[in-house]
Amino acid sequence: MTLEEFKEKNYGKRGTKKRDELEAGYENFKIGVLLHQARLEKGLTQEQLAEKVGTTKSYISKIENNIKEARISTLQKIVELGLGGHLELSIRL
Protein backbone atom coordinates (compact mmCIF):
# COMPACT_ATOMS: atom_id res chain seq x y z
CA MET A 1 0.00 0.00 0.00
CA THR A 2 1.31 3.42 -0.90
CA LEU A 3 1.57 6.25 1.57
CA GLU A 4 -1.27 8.12 -0.10
CA GLU A 5 -3.50 5.05 -0.12
CA PHE A 6 -2.76 4.54 3.53
CA LYS A 7 -3.59 8.13 4.40
CA GLU A 8 -6.76 8.10 2.30
CA LYS A 9 -7.93 4.89 3.86
CA ASN A 10 -7.33 6.01 7.41
CA TYR A 11 -7.88 9.73 7.29
CA GLY A 12 -10.02 10.40 4.24
CA LYS A 13 -9.29 12.04 0.92
CA ARG A 14 -7.36 15.27 0.56
CA GLY A 15 -9.63 18.21 1.30
CA THR A 16 -11.84 16.46 3.82
CA LYS A 17 -12.07 17.91 7.30
CA LYS A 18 -10.50 15.02 9.15
CA ARG A 19 -7.56 14.75 6.78
CA ASP A 20 -6.88 18.46 6.78
CA GLU A 21 -6.96 18.75 10.53
CA LEU A 22 -4.47 15.97 10.92
CA GLU A 23 -2.10 17.27 8.31
CA ALA A 24 -2.18 20.73 9.84
CA GLY A 25 -1.19 19.38 13.20
CA TYR A 26 2.49 19.57 13.88
CA GLU A 27 3.87 16.60 12.04
CA ASN A 28 2.21 14.05 14.31
CA PHE A 29 0.46 12.68 11.33
CA LYS A 30 3.69 12.06 9.50
CA ILE A 31 5.43 10.15 12.24
CA GLY A 32 2.56 7.71 12.59
CA VAL A 33 2.65 7.01 8.89
CA LEU A 34 6.42 6.65 8.90
CA LEU A 35 6.20 4.16 11.72
CA HIS A 36 3.50 2.20 9.97
CA GLN A 37 5.49 2.05 6.77
CA ALA A 38 8.68 1.04 8.53
CA ARG A 39 6.90 -1.73 10.41
CA LEU A 40 5.44 -3.13 7.19
CA GLU A 41 8.85 -3.01 5.54
CA LYS A 42 10.17 -5.14 8.37
CA GLY A 43 7.25 -7.51 8.00
CA LEU A 44 6.17 -7.18 11.60
CA THR A 45 2.71 -7.17 13.11
CA GLN A 46 1.81 -4.59 15.74
CA GLU A 47 1.91 -7.34 18.32
CA GLN A 48 5.38 -8.50 17.31
CA LEU A 49 6.65 -4.95 17.35
CA ALA A 50 5.02 -4.32 20.71
CA GLU A 51 6.73 -7.33 22.22
CA LYS A 52 10.17 -6.25 21.03
CA VAL A 53 9.68 -2.81 22.50
CA GLY A 54 8.05 -4.07 25.68
CA THR A 55 4.64 -2.58 25.22
CA THR A 56 1.26 -3.63 23.86
CA LYS A 57 -0.29 -3.72 20.43
CA SER A 58 -2.97 -1.27 21.52
CA TYR A 59 -0.33 1.31 22.20
CA ILE A 60 1.40 0.77 18.86
CA SER A 61 -1.93 1.19 17.11
CA LYS A 62 -2.56 4.48 18.86
CA ILE A 63 0.80 5.86 17.87
CA GLU A 64 0.47 4.78 14.25
CA ASN A 65 -2.94 6.40 14.08
CA ASN A 66 -1.90 9.54 15.92
CA ILE A 67 -4.48 9.07 18.58
CA LYS A 68 -1.80 9.78 21.14
CA GLU A 69 1.32 11.78 20.60
CA ALA A 70 4.36 9.72 21.52
CA ARG A 71 7.37 11.12 23.29
CA ILE A 72 10.64 11.26 21.47
CA SER A 73 12.11 8.72 23.85
CA THR A 74 9.24 6.37 23.13
CA LEU A 75 9.54 6.79 19.39
CA GLN A 76 13.22 6.03 19.67
CA LYS A 77 12.58 2.90 21.66
CA ILE A 78 10.15 1.72 19.01
CA VAL A 79 12.50 2.49 16.14
CA GLU A 80 15.65 1.15 17.77
CA LEU A 81 14.47 -1.83 19.78
CA GLY A 82 11.53 -2.70 17.59
CA LEU A 83 12.66 -1.96 14.08
CA GLY A 84 16.41 -2.03 14.46
CA GLY A 85 16.60 1.44 12.97
CA HIS A 86 17.45 4.93 14.03
CA LEU A 87 15.27 7.98 14.61
CA GLU A 88 16.71 11.17 13.18
CA LEU A 89 15.87 14.58 14.55
CA SER A 90 17.06 17.78 13.00
CA ILE A 91 16.27 21.46 12.84
CA ARG A 92 16.21 23.15 9.47
CA LEU A 93 16.50 26.92 9.72
Next chain:
Amino acid sequence: MTLEEFKEKNYGKRGTKKRDELEAGYENFKIGVLLHQARLEKGLTQEQLAEKVGTTKSYISKIENNIKEARISTLQKIVELGLGGHLELSIRL
Protein backbone atom coordinates in the same frame (compact mmCIF):
# COMPACT_ATOMS: atom_id res chain seq x y z
CA MET B 1 30.96 28.18 21.02
CA THR B 2 31.30 24.75 19.47
CA LEU B 3 28.91 21.89 20.22
CA GLU B 4 31.58 20.06 22.21
CA GLU B 5 32.43 23.15 24.24
CA PHE B 6 28.77 23.64 24.99
CA LYS B 7 28.31 20.05 26.10
CA GLU B 8 31.45 20.13 28.21
CA LYS B 9 30.43 23.35 29.89
CA ASN B 10 26.94 22.21 30.70
CA TYR B 11 27.28 18.49 31.19
CA GLY B 12 30.92 17.86 31.99
CA LYS B 13 33.72 16.23 30.06
CA ARG B 14 33.35 13.00 28.14
CA GLY B 15 33.54 10.07 30.53
CA THR B 16 32.05 11.81 33.53
CA LYS B 17 28.94 10.34 35.10
CA LYS B 18 26.59 13.21 34.31
CA ARG B 19 27.65 13.48 30.69
CA ASP B 20 27.46 9.75 30.08
CA GLU B 21 24.02 9.42 31.58
CA LEU B 22 22.69 12.17 29.40
CA GLU B 23 24.25 10.90 26.23
CA ALA B 24 22.95 7.40 26.86
CA GLY B 25 19.41 8.63 27.10
CA TYR B 26 17.48 8.39 23.89
CA GLU B 27 18.59 11.46 22.03
CA ASN B 28 17.02 13.88 24.49
CA PHE B 29 20.40 15.37 25.02
CA LYS B 30 20.83 16.10 21.36
CA ILE B 31 17.59 17.95 20.85
CA GLY B 32 18.32 20.35 23.69
CA VAL B 33 21.69 21.12 22.21
CA LEU B 34 20.22 21.52 18.74
CA LEU B 35 17.68 23.95 20.06
CA HIS B 36 20.29 25.90 21.95
CA GLN B 37 22.51 26.13 18.88
CA ALA B 38 19.66 27.17 16.63
CA ARG B 39 18.59 29.86 19.05
CA LEU B 40 22.10 31.29 19.21
CA GLU B 41 22.33 31.27 15.42
CA LYS B 42 19.19 33.37 15.31
CA GLY B 43 20.65 35.70 17.92
CA LEU B 44 17.72 35.30 20.29
CA THR B 45 17.66 35.20 24.07
CA GLN B 46 15.59 32.58 25.85
CA GLU B 47 13.16 35.31 26.80
CA GLN B 48 12.74 36.53 23.23
CA LEU B 49 12.23 32.99 22.01
CA ALA B 50 9.75 32.31 24.78
CA GLU B 51 7.70 35.33 23.82
CA LYS B 52 7.49 34.29 20.18
CA VAL B 53 6.35 30.83 21.17
CA GLY B 54 4.02 32.05 23.87
CA THR B 55 5.75 30.58 26.88
CA THR B 56 8.31 31.61 29.48
CA LYS B 57 12.08 31.65 29.59
CA SER B 58 12.08 29.14 32.43
CA TYR B 59 10.42 26.63 30.20
CA ILE B 60 12.84 27.20 27.34
CA SER B 61 15.72 26.72 29.72
CA LYS B 62 14.35 23.41 30.91
CA ILE B 63 14.00 22.12 27.39
CA GLU B 64 17.48 23.21 26.33
CA ASN B 65 18.91 21.53 29.40
CA ASN B 66 16.83 18.38 29.03
CA ILE B 67 15.33 18.73 32.45
CA LYS B 68 11.98 17.95 30.88
CA GLU B 69 11.49 15.96 27.73
CA ALA B 70 9.54 18.05 25.27
CA ARG B 71 6.81 16.62 23.12
CA ILE B 72 7.22 16.66 19.42
CA SER B 73 4.38 19.15 19.03
CA THR B 74 6.08 21.43 21.54
CA LEU B 75 9.42 21.19 19.80
CA GLN B 76 7.75 22.02 16.54
CA LYS B 77 6.06 25.05 18.00
CA ILE B 78 9.40 26.31 19.27
CA VAL B 79 11.19 25.66 15.99
CA GLU B 80 8.45 27.00 13.73
CA LEU B 81 7.00 29.91 15.69
CA GLY B 82 10.13 30.80 17.57
CA LEU B 83 12.96 30.16 15.17
CA GLY B 84 11.17 30.29 11.84
CA GLY B 85 12.53 26.88 11.00
CA HIS B 86 11.34 23.37 10.53
CA LEU B 87 11.72 20.26 12.65
CA GLU B 88 12.58 17.17 10.66
CA LEU B 89 11.79 13.66 11.83
CA SER B 90 12.84 10.59 9.94
CA ILE B 91 13.37 6.89 10.40
CA ARG B 92 16.55 5.31 9.11
CA LEU B 93 16.30 1.55 8.80
Next chain:
DNA sequence: GAAAATGTTTCACTTTAGGGAAACATTCGT
Protein backbone atom coordinates in the same frame (compact mmCIF):
# COMPACT_ATOMS: atom_id res chain seq x y z
C1' DG C 1 32.52 46.12 40.87
C1' DA C 2 27.68 47.53 40.54
C1' DA C 3 23.83 47.18 37.64
C1' DA C 4 21.50 45.06 33.93
C1' DA C 5 20.66 41.28 31.14
C1' DT C 6 20.42 36.56 30.59
C1' DG C 7 19.95 31.92 32.13
C1' DT C 8 18.72 28.22 35.81
C1' DT C 9 16.27 26.15 39.52
C1' DT C 10 12.54 25.49 42.68
C1' DC C 11 7.83 25.13 43.93
C1' DA C 12 3.36 24.22 42.89
C1' DC C 13 -0.46 22.94 40.14
C1' DT C 14 -3.08 21.12 35.80
C1' DT C 15 -3.30 18.52 31.82
C1' DT C 16 -2.12 14.80 28.94
C1' DA C 17 0.81 11.09 27.40
C1' DG C 18 2.14 6.40 28.90
C1' DG C 19 0.49 2.21 29.34
C1' DG C 20 -2.33 -2.20 29.75
C1' DA C 21 -6.65 -5.18 29.57
C1' DA C 22 -10.27 -6.33 27.28
C1' DA C 23 -13.93 -5.62 24.10
C1' DC C 24 -14.70 -4.79 19.51
C1' DA C 25 -13.73 -4.66 14.45
C1' DT C 26 -11.42 -6.01 10.44
C1' DT C 27 -8.80 -8.82 7.38
C1' DC C 28 -7.12 -13.19 5.80
C1' DG C 29 -6.86 -18.07 4.94
C1' DT C 30 -9.04 -22.29 3.92
Next chain:
DNA sequence: ACGAATGTTTCCCTAAAGTGAAACATTTTC
Protein backbone atom coordinates in the same frame (compact mmCIF):
# COMPACT_ATOMS: atom_id res chain seq x y z
C1' DA D 1 -18.96 -18.77 5.92
C1' DC D 2 -16.10 -19.68 9.87
C1' DG D 3 -12.25 -19.19 12.63
C1' DA D 4 -7.73 -17.19 13.33
C1' DA D 5 -4.84 -13.43 13.08
C1' DT D 6 -4.33 -8.70 13.12
C1' DG D 7 -5.68 -4.09 14.14
C1' DT D 8 -8.66 -0.45 16.72
C1' DT D 9 -11.16 1.53 20.44
C1' DT D 10 -12.63 2.15 25.13
C1' DC D 11 -11.91 2.45 29.96
C1' DC D 12 -9.06 3.65 33.50
C1' DC D 13 -5.18 4.79 36.33
C1' DT D 14 -0.33 6.68 36.96
C1' DA D 15 3.55 9.25 35.81
C1' DA D 16 5.48 12.95 33.51
C1' DA D 17 5.09 17.06 30.52
C1' DG D 18 3.30 21.78 30.41
C1' DT D 19 3.28 25.91 32.62
C1' DG D 20 4.26 30.18 35.29
C1' DA D 21 6.15 33.02 39.16
C1' DA D 22 9.67 34.07 41.65
C1' DA D 23 14.08 33.23 43.68
C1' DC D 24 18.62 32.44 42.56
C1' DA D 25 22.91 32.33 39.65
C1' DT D 26 25.70 33.72 36.00
C1' DT D 27 27.39 36.61 32.42
C1' DT D 28 27.89 40.94 30.25
C1' DT D 29 28.26 45.84 30.11
C1' DC D 30 29.54 50.32 31.58
